[in-house]
Amino acid sequence: MLETAIVGGGLCGLALAAGLQAQGRPFALFEARARLGGRVLSVASEKAGMRVDLGPTWYWPDTQPGMTRLVADLGLVTFPQHDSGTVMRLHDHDKTAVPSENESVHGGARRVEGGMASVIEAIAQKLPAERIHLEHAISVIFDRGDHVELHFRQGDALIVVEARRVVLAMPPRIVEEHIRFEPSLDEALVDAMRETYTWMAGEAKAVIAYDRALWREAGKSGNAYVTHEQAVFNEIFDACDATATRAALGGFLALPPSLRESFKAGLPMLMGNQIGQIFGPELEHGEQHYQDWAAEDFTCARRDLIPPEDHPHYGNPHLRQVVWDGKLFFGGSETASYAGGYMEGALDSARRLVRDVGRFAPAIALEAQAGGKAGVSNAESIAQFGQWVAGQQAQSVEAYRKHLNRLMASPDKEIVTQRAMVATIEQVFSEALLRLEHLSFDMSDVAVERGRSALTPEVLKTFDGFIQFLLDSVIQHNRTSCALSNFPGEDKPSKDYLQAILRDIAAAWKEFCLSVNAFFVAKTPSSAAA
Numbered sequence: 001m002l003e004t005a006i007v008g009g010g011l012c013g014l015a016l017a018a019g020l021q022a023q024g025r026p027f028a029l030f031e032a033r034a035r036l037g038g039r040v041l042s043v044a045s046e047k048a049g050m051r052v053d054l055g056p057t058w059y060w061p062d063t064q065p066g067m068t069r070l071v072a073d074l075g076l077v078t079f080p081q082h083d084s085g086t087v088m089r090l091h092d093h094d095k096t097a098v099p100s101e102n103e104s105v106h107g108g109a110r111r112v113e114g115g116m117a118s119v120i121e122a123i124a125q126k127l128p129a130e131r132i133h134l135e136h137a138i139s140v141i142f143d144r145g146d147h148v149e150l151h152f153r154q155g156d157a158l159i160v161v162e163a164r165r166v167v168l169a170m171p172p173r174i175v176e177e178h179i180r181f182e183p184s185l186d187e188a189l190v191d192a193m194r195e196t197y198t199w200m201a202g203e204a205k206a207v208i209a210y211d212r213a214l215w216r217e218a219g220k221s222g223n224a225y226v227t228h229e230q231a232v233f234n235e236i237f238d239a240c241d242a243t244a245t246r247a248a249l250g251g252f253l254a255l256p257p258s259l260r261e262s263f264k265a266g267l268p269m270l271m272g273n274q275i276g277q278i279f280g281p282e283l284e285h286g287e288q289h290y291q292d293w294a295a296e297d298f299t300c301a302r303r304d305l306i307p308p309e310d311h312p313h314y315g316n317p318h319l320r321q322v323v324w325d326g327k328l329f330f331g332g333s334e335t336a337s338y339a340g341g342y343m344e345g346a347l348d349s350a351r352r353l354v355r356d357v358g359r360f361a362p363a364i365a366l367e368a369q370a371g372g373k374a375g376v377s378n379a380e381s382i383a384q385f386g387q388w389v390a391g392q393q394a395q396s397v398e399a400y401r402k403h404l405n406r407l408m409a410s411p412d413k414e415i416v417t418q419r420a421m422v423a424t425i426e427q428v429f430s431e432a433l434l435r436l437e438h439l440s441f442d443m444s445d446v447a448v449e450r451g452r453s454a455l456t457p458e459v460l461k462t463f464d465g466f467i468q469f470l471l472d473s474v475i476q477h478n479r480t481s482c483a484l485s486n487f488p489g490e491d492k493p494s495k496d497y498l499q500a501i502l503r504d505i506a507a508a509w510k511e512f513c514l515s516v517n518a519f520f521v522a523k524t525p526s527s528a529a530a
Contacts (some may be wrong), residue, residue, distance in 0.1 A: 001162050002028055004357060005150055007138050008169035010038025011343055012331050014123045014200035015350035016169060017299060017359075021127060023354070025361060028126070030152060030161075032137035032298045039200065039299055040343070041087065042115025047287040048209035048410070050246040051115035052239055054291035054345050055205070057081075057250065058109035062402055063423075063429045064339060066347035074122040077113040079242035081106040086219035088278050093230040105223045105237070107406065113242065116343070136448040137298070141166060142182045143324045167353055169331040171198040173301035173317055185323065192318035194303060194336050199341030201304035202294045204253040204260055206271055207239050208286035213247040215279045216240075222249055224278050231255075232267075232274045232340075249275060249283075257294035257305050285367055311413040313419075314340020315426075317511070320352065326360030329353055337511055338426035348430050351437070355515060358522025378446070378455065381439040385470045386434055392428055395464065397473045400424040408483060418497070421474055422504045429512040436519055443524045453520035460513055467505060471498075 004011045004020060009031030012373040020027045041055040048152050054171055061065040071078055083106055086099040112118050124132070136159060140151040148166050152159040168175050178194035184190075215238070222238025234254035240247050251271070253260060262269065268288055276284030294300045319335040322328070333355045336345035403420040407413070434461070447454045475493065478484050493501070 001147060001164060002026070003164050003361065004028075004356060005030065005148075005161060005163035005166045006169055007150070007166060008332065009036040009132070009134070009344065010040065010332070011040060011120065011123075012346040012350045012353075013038075013167075013169035014120060014127070014165060015347050016331065016353045017131070017348060018123055018353035020197070020357065023358070027162075028131050028133060028161075030133045030136040030138065030150075032135070034135050036134070036321070037117055037120040038130070039293065040100045040116045040120050042117035042284055045207070045209040045246075045248065045289060047211065047288060048246045048248050050241050050248075051117065052207035052209065052248055053111075053115050053117075053252070054207060055200075056116050057237075057239075058106060059343060061109065062108055063344065063346035063399065064095070065434060066339075066351070067274045067344050069434065070347060071112060073118065074119065076122060077120055078110045081109040081111055082216075082238040082240060083221055083223065085216065085219050087221055087222035088236075090224065090226045090231075090278055091228055093228045097224065099220070105221070106358060107402075119135075119343075120423075138168075138179055140180045140182065141167060143327065146344070147325050154226055164359065165327045165329065167329040167331055167357065169302070169353070171201070171265075171299070171332055171334055172196040172330065173198050173201075173303055174298060175330070177301045178298075178304075189321065189323070192316045196314065196316060196319065197308050197312040198299065198301060198304045199314075199334060200293060201296075201300040204255075204257075204259055204290070204292040204294065205250065206253065206288060206290045207250045208247050208275060208283075208288050210247040210249075210283060210286045211246045213238070213240050215249070216244055216504050218280075219506055220279065222455065225394075226254065226274065226278070232270045236275070236278065249279070249286075251275075255289055257292070260292055260294070277381075277510075310414075311410065313343065314345065317427075317507075320511075322356055322360070329356055330485060337508065338423075338430040351433060352515060355518040355522055359518050361522075367474045376440045380440055381441055382455070382458050382462070385432075385435060385439060385459060389432070389466065391430070391508060393469055394441075396424055396428050396466075396470050398478070399427055400470070400474055401477065401478075403427075405483075408487070413487065415497075415500075416487060416494055417474065417478060417484075418501045418504065421471070421501050422508060425470065425505055425508050428466075429508060429515075432512070433441060433515055433519065436516070439491070441520070441523065445522070446520070446524055448521055448524050451517075451521065453517055453521045453524060456513070456517040457514050467509070471501070471505075486524070 004027040006029040017029050039055045042051040063066045085102045088097040090097040109529050112190035135154050136152040138152050143148040147162050147164050150161040172193035178226050224236040234250035236251040239250035266291050272284045314334050315337050319330050331349045333341055336348040338348045339345040361397035403423045407416040407420055
């Protein structure tokens, strides 16, 4: 019988598979599409002579440590997103676009040479090919007591797989819409799935390739915004390679899914016309590549066709619970406690799943878990971790400022202090778990009593005073911030506001504590557990 079935071959599912393989745990991965990657999609452009991204394009090293470490570990080449030059703005459909001041639109974003699919391919190459099964669309999952029974559709065939546990590394709404569970899931969990928007699912993206980056030669950045009611694109960006010898512009469609379908035949002309109106008629006819994610059954659920008015908030704890006595797990970027919706969130979710699966899977040999430097004691490793935590204090204040600035520049300007503070502390906790995974621990004599590892309180103790320091620093920063003076209640948070912030931080701290403990329990041989 299969030990662990992973359903979903996007970044989360692949990163989980790689994590289980590193621990010596058997698995098989099932993907509904004929390709891996999910919403990560890079396609070849003949004119540009490179691959262009029709899914995720960027990652941000300042706030996404998991992606930064991953691309480095995979040996991939990255380069900064081009932002220099004037930004164009088109406010009226029958007028020309006007330039605005130079500005950094993408905030330090980086891209991966060869497209984001290079990340997917590099991870997949490290996995045994026989463990990956494409074109397997899951339809039913049965709880059979000591195992689960999975029903997949492969063309007209029904494939039945038995596994001790299953991880659904899929958008929650897709899970709710596509899979029948026997017995039915708890209503609160189902409601959480229905309420969780699949990031970018209702959107469409185009990349248009050219022989030359004429906009750069004219001093334009390639960034443009279209704000009138007849907009085809609402945002355009430079999609060239690192040297601009391979030229392209990318854009996000302003038209909702229903209009995109209605205008499908004329959409290439409309897109070309708008590019020409903004950047010049010589750029009207490029090589177009287009992806409508709303037309993808395995990406867009029916509820996703109506996007949320504001940026969705992810991290519903119901989506991170383990059900059916440790046989059913939920993953995917939308379930992440940090950076939900982004590729960073997919990695955060995968790390959590590696820990959770380890809690319920059979203990594995200590040698299979060994890592780090030989001869380093647990006390030394915890001391190293404590030094790292101490070094994060100043960095966490800077991270808060970056999160705050981005929120103040976003359309959703509500409770920016609270959201920036929570994002900062979740970033710190995410980085801390990553740091733990790269330290060496000898678990042979570490006791686990009533489910709690003896090392857990030692690690948590290193955070004494950290949250209070950050909160004090945030209050001081807000009081002296000229920008926040335009946000009533944010420059001087009230007592009730601070209490709301502390409640959110307490919830994040509780989850972090559980994750730390799960990390150590999963590494502990069964003979050491009491």
